[in-house]
Amino acid sequence: MEKLISEGNCVFCQEIFKQSGMSRHLAKHLSELPATKYQSFHLNISAGEMFLHVQMDGSATLGELDDFLRAIWLECCGHMSSFEVKGKRYDNDWDDMDAEIGESQTKKVSLLFKKDMVLEYQYDFGSTTHLSMKVMGEYPTATPKGIKLLSRNNPLKILCHVCNEKPAAxxxxxxxxxxxxxxxxxxxxxxxxxxxxxxxxxxxxxxxxxxxxxxxxxxxxxxxxxxxxxxx
Ligand SMILES: [Zn+2]
Ligand SMILES: [Zn+2]
Ligand SMILES: [Zn+2]
Ligand SMILES: [Zn+2]
Incomplete structure (x- = not known):
């Protein structure tokens, strides 16, 4: 199968960019936002050709990011999830109050995130969906709702495996x-x-x-x- 072309729209100017150029393009907009005493991070989240770019407030938590990922990409039946940063795990254990695995996701990201930091994420430890994320940058600006979607891949041109002509549905x-x-x-x-x-x-x-x-x-x-x- 040919490699799928992955592209998305920029939330600031609405223009379409390829997956490979999106981080750099968004950084331009983010660096032009007026400086405040607050702090935000630019996060690039991906699974192959699928991607999300988000701006995340420094006061938001990994748990809020987990909720966001579930809402946009993952939630099926309330499985467990986990972030891994530098060999340390941050688990979601809200469905089991006695679970003692890893650290909690209530940590504010300003205490954790640094530019170029790479995080791994898993949703569901049975039929696992793996995501990779990278902190692309840090900006002196607030993200009022905690997490803002900056871009997302448009539906990929996946063709039917049988006829190889029409879009698979x-x-x-x-x-x-x-x-x-x-x-x-x-x-x-x-x-x-x-x-x-x-x-x-x-x-x-x-x-x-x-x-x-x-x-x-x-x-x-x-x-x-x-x-x-x-x-x-
Ligand atoms: Zn733009
Ligand atoms: Zn499920
Ligand atoms: Zn079948
Ligand atoms: Zn077909």
Missing amino acids: IICSVCVYEGEGMLCKTCVTKHKKTCDDFADYAAMKLVNSPRMGTCAYEGGTIDVARDGVWKS
């Missing part, structure tokens, strides 16, 4: 492991007749998230306009 979560599970609306009709798993339980929506086709994931609850399928 449905996933067969069983056949996807054989490289045959991303299906356009036409090929879905044929797939239903040959795949018993698909008819029973394996049919899932293709959405704009690295968790698509995993567990019970059906899409995010924020920024839903960009959560759909690529339109030709």
Whole structure:
């Protein structure tokens, strides 16, 4: 399969940039914001060709970032999650009050983040979705709501694995492991007749998230306009 082209819109000027150029472009806007006594961080979050750029207030916590990631990309059934920074884990353990694993996510990011710091993140320790993130910069400006979405990849041009012509819209979560599970609306009709798993339980929506086709994931609850399928 050809490498997918990944691009997104800049929230400041609305122009489209490729994944590789987005960090540098956003840095220009961020450095032009008026200086205050507050502090914000620019974070680049990615999973392959999928990316999010966010501006995060220094007073916000890893837990708030976890909530944001769940809302836009991950939440299916309240799995555990974890950040890892320099070998130290920060776990989400809200569904188990007695869990004693790693440190808590209540830490303010101003006490943790430094420019160029790399963080690893996992959602669900069974069918895990892995994200990588990097602190791209630090700015003397506030982020009033804690976390602001600066950019996100537009739906990727994923073609149907069967006809290789039309945009894929449905996933067969069983056949996807054989490289045959991303299906356009036409090929879905044929797939239903040959795949018993698909008819029973394996049919899932293709959405704009690295968790698509995993567990019970059906899409995010924020920024839903960009959560759909690529339109030709
Ligand atoms: Zn811009
Ligand atoms: Zn789940
Ligand atoms: Zn097709
Ligand atoms: Zn199937």
